[in-house]
Amino acid sequence: YGLIGFDHEIIYKIIDHPYFQRLRRIKQMGLADYVYPSANHTRFSHSLGALYLLKRSIETLKWKGVDISEEEYKAASISILLHDIGHSPFSHSLEKVFLPLGHEEVSLKLMHRLNEEFDGELDMAIQMFLGKYDRRFFHQLISGQVDVDRLDYLTRDSFFTGVAEGVIGYDRIIKMFNVVKDKLVIEEKGVYSIEKFLIARKIMYWQVYMHKTSIVADKMLNILLNYILNEAQEKDFNLLPERLKVFKEIDDVEAKIIEFTKIDDSDIIFSLKNLVNSGDELINFLANGLLTRKLLKIVLTDSKIDKKDINALVSNSKISKILDAKTKEKLFITGSENNDIYNSNIDEEILILSKNGDIEPVSKYIPFLTNMYKSVKYFGIYI
Structure with missing residues (x-):
């Protein structure tokens, strides 16, 4: 992304915290470098990248007239920065080996600890992370079906693995973001970028993440x-x-x-x-x-x-x-x-803002999407 900077002092304080610095020493893709030797990037760089894309998204929404306070912007920034702080060594490879909790549960517990250290400054960020903040689009940007987490890791992972099929138009997708009734929507002219995003995610799962x-x-x-x-x-x-x-x-x-x-x-x-x-x-x-x-x-x-x-x-x-x-x-x-590519649950669907102002699920624009909802592979490992 080039030179990046952030707008709130607490962001730099969190980055300097030992909990976050630990992510420098946790590989984003676990043991994937056994297949893709250059895939040695870390959760640290991914978290910073996701934070940068969140900043770009907020700027886009503000430019389109969405009212976002400075406190909300700061809270969303904190939430995405800390979304992966609970990962185990080698990321998903050792999930629940050391703790009886998934990485999102551990992330939440560490957020609460940091909130105590920062005198409650993470209150709103935690609400956004949990999806309890009343303006739902913030949670959708942090943990939705077209969130900045996925936009960054697909871009980053495809670059470091050299798998060109994973390249997505993150810049175009962000420019198509909008908000209607406090829900994140994609403007209709961005449908093809979303289609490419979903196909890229499916390919990356079977070719890279589930190699x-x-x-x-x-x-x-x-x-x-x-x-x-x-x-x-x-x-x-x-x-x-x-x-x-x-x-x-x-x-x-x-x-x-x-x-x-x-x-x-x-x-x-x-x-x-x-x-x-x-x-x-x-x-x-x-x-x-x-x-x-x-x-x-x-x-x-x-x-x-x-x-x-x-x-x-x-x-x-x-x-x-x-x-x-x-x-x-x-x-x-x-x-x-x-390989859960797309969640068709009515509360989780990607929403498209049509040219006439209607809000419709993306499945109406991408007919084959119903065949991409879920696929399963079975394995047998032996000597």
Whole structure:
């Protein structure tokens, strides 16, 4: 986006806060660099980018005559800046491994902590984040179907992966923003840009975010950390750094959240380097595999996978023949990945402002959208 600046002193204070600086050390796309080597950008840069696009959006709406107070502008800026502050190391790869909460729940709890530090200055921002502020378009800009979060991550992720199909016309979309009855709408002449945006998001999900190699790497890391924290022997557990051990040693969720703000990707990499020294076959196999990119195999299909379907593949694997039964059982995983491109719920639909002033759902302008609502892929991971 070039040189960017922000309009409120509290934004710079939040950026300087340790909670936010931690995002410098959390990769935006988890382990996607196993497939796309340049995908090493961070949640820090994404959050700043989303904040910049929020600023551009507010400027556009004001120019079109939408009444937005300085307090509302500041609150929306704070809300989008902090929307990802609750992410785990390696982003979605380790969701709910260290805390029994999703990243949005953790983000909200950290917002409340920051609100105490800043003497209630985040009150309105929290309401916008939750969708409880009475002017709904602010929440739609922060967490809607055409929000500045998605506009930034599609632009950023397509650039760093080199996947041209993910490129969107974010500038054109923002220029088509308007507000009617406190709801965000897209002017009719922006319909084709929205169509391109939705198609790009679908392609990016299957080609990048749900790439089979990324799925395998994510599952391997997830299995490893869950096993270490919940099942491993003490000598193997002790190979973890103190900052990770604490998640097994304390039960209080609020206390865990404080510790959570101290960990990032570097703690996981350090752990992997230690865990290759484990005498536990499963730990050793997974840690070595992740460090050297010797990953498990995967079958990705449109129908559910039964264990019997790939038993033949497993039995023919050379590595399978030297691992014990317990290890092999842990390394066989089935599941599914959903690609929810568009939410057709009446309260969530993208709204189009027609040339004659009517407000209509975007599905009336893009007929094939009904076939893009949801798609599912089933996977079987094995040795």
